[in-house]
Amino acid sequence: MNVVYNSDHYSVLAYPAQNGFELVDKTAGRMLFLQGPRALHFRAAIEEIPEGERDEETIDAFLDDYCGDSARPIVFH
Numbered sequence: 001m002n003v004v005y006n007s008d009h010y011s012v013l014a015y016p017a018q019n020g021f022e023l024v025d026k027t028a029g030r031m032l033f034l035q036g037p038r039a040l041h042f043r044a045a046i047e048e049i050p051e052g053e054r055d056e057e058t059i060d061a062f063l064d065d066y067c068g069d070s071a072r073p074i075v076f077h
Helices: 037-048 056-067
Strands: 002-006 010-015 020-025 029-036
Touching: 002 037, 010 056, 020 037, 029 037, 029 056, 037 056
Parallel strands: none
Antiparallel strands: 002 010, 010 020, 020 029
């Protein structure tokens, strides 16, 4: 597991062995795990953001839109 992005609102963790990403919405207490084609689509979408615009506000807004209704609440057992 590698932390590839971390802000006050979001964390993005990469799982290279599983070819996946975990998106964690810290504010809403929800997460989304992407693997396979969805992970490839996520990587491509991030890379489409122009490098000069990759600030925390832009990335957090992108992640908020990307998670949308797909993210699930984080539940502790």
